Amino acid sequence: MRHLISPEDLSFEELNTLLDLANDIAHDPKKYSNCCHGKKIATLFYEPSTRTRLSFEAAMLNMGGSVLGFSSADSSSASKGESVADTIRVVSCYADICAMRHPKEGAPYVASINSRIPVINAGDGGHNHPTQTLTDLLTIKSLHGSLENITIGCCGDLKFGRTVHSLIHAMVQFPNVKFVFIAPDELKIPTYLKEEVLDPHGIEYKEVKSLEDVMPELDVLYMTRVQKERFFNEEDYIRLKDSYILDTEKMKLAKEDMLVLHPLPRVNEISVEVDNDPRAAYFKQVQFGVYARMALIMTLLGVEKPE
Template sequence: MRHLIDPLDFTKEEVLDLLDLADDIANDRFRYGEVCRGKKLATLFYEPSTRTRLSFEAAMLNLGGSVLGFSTADSSSASKGESVADTIRVVSGYADICAMRHPKEGAPLVASRYARIPVINAGDGGHQHPTQTLTDLMTIRLRSGRLNDLTIGLCGDLKFGRTVHSLMKSLARFEGIRFIMISPEELRVPDYIRDEVLKGQGIPYTEVETMEEVMPQLDILYMTRVQRERFFNEEDYIRLKDTYVLDAQKLKTAKENMSILHPLPRVNEIAGEVDDDPRAAYFEQAQNGVYVRMALIMKLLGLTL
């Protein structure tokens, strides 16, 4: 039985196959409307989420399956002190596949060790978010026509931004990738990412503090939100939250074919005026998230058209 806990759980070839399937689904999703008839997805969300949970549910409903689950820890037996291991053992009898979001890092890995059904990591603390990465890869490939030979700018909270960590691990497997990391010193990528993904694999990278100085070089600008929920200290959050705001003025020096991605939700980091810019890809990215999750559910359940 396969799970998706870490973005590298799938080989590069498996990821490309999955993206091919997601592209096909995007072209005509109604052809896939019966693939999961009779199957159930459990969404175990111990932390609030709009996009990820709804896109998982939309994905399963699009495939003809059904969904059950909870959307906060308060409405689950976790509030009574039940362990992740016990919860997943019980849920394994109720559903065919499960997507889990948890504020604590490693919770989906724990679940996968006790589950009798495939477990998908839908985000664990500041650690990993592999299905967002699949969404990002699909969007980058659709927009740029490739996943190699790209200069990727990552901007904002690179320390706690799990989507960034997962994306870097995945893109590092493609040729000709270069990262430019734009963040205040306090929010730079964790050492384990810098050591293992960048230095360990010889990926060229630069760390800067302003986006203006690197904007002309970028093929992709990946914006992130500074997340209040990741800070133990409110003062630090207040000080750092508006460090970067992308607006039309800053985009003037960007390539015409650059794409702006954001895992959403955004707060202030992308001005509303950027939404109409053809380089803005973040709403398209959110849409792609449904297709790629449809492809993922099919793969983990071993289902084909």
């Protein structure tokens, strides 16, 4: 039984195969409109995440499958005290595959070891969100053309931002990838990521505080939100929040084909005037998210690629 709990559950070859399949889906979604007919996905969302849940449901519906599930813990047996292990044993009887979102880290892993159907981690606390990573990789591969020989700037909250951590884990496998980390001291990339992931792979990276200085070098700018609650005092937050807002002035410094990605929701870290810039890829990213999830569901269910 295959599951996707962490981005590392996929080998480099499997990841590439999956991205190729997703790319094929993106080019001809109609070809896949009936390939999961008769299959059901259970979306077990213990905390609300409308966007991710709808993306999974749209993915299954796009392939002719059906969906069932719940969208908050209040409407599930968890409110009666049922364990994750028991819930998944029951759901295994109802559905062919499941996507689980849970506020507690490791809950989808617990589900996977007790499940008879493939489990997809749809986000567990601040831990993993592997389908967001697949989405990011597919967006970069499709719009930039390759995941190799690329300089990625990560900006904002790099300390707690799980999407950035997962992206780093995945990208270090590709040749000649460089990172530029743009963050205030309070939100710098954790040391363990440097020591356990970047250094062992010999990845070139630098840490800077100014977004303007590095804009011209970047092929991809991955923006994240600087959250007020991450700061010890409001003074620091007010001092720093505006330095990491992407606006048209900063975009003038960037390459003509640089991509701007963001896991969304955006608050004010990308000014709305940037939305009309052709390099703004964050809404296209949402569409690629559906294709990535379609490819993943097909792969885990063992569904053949339609002719």
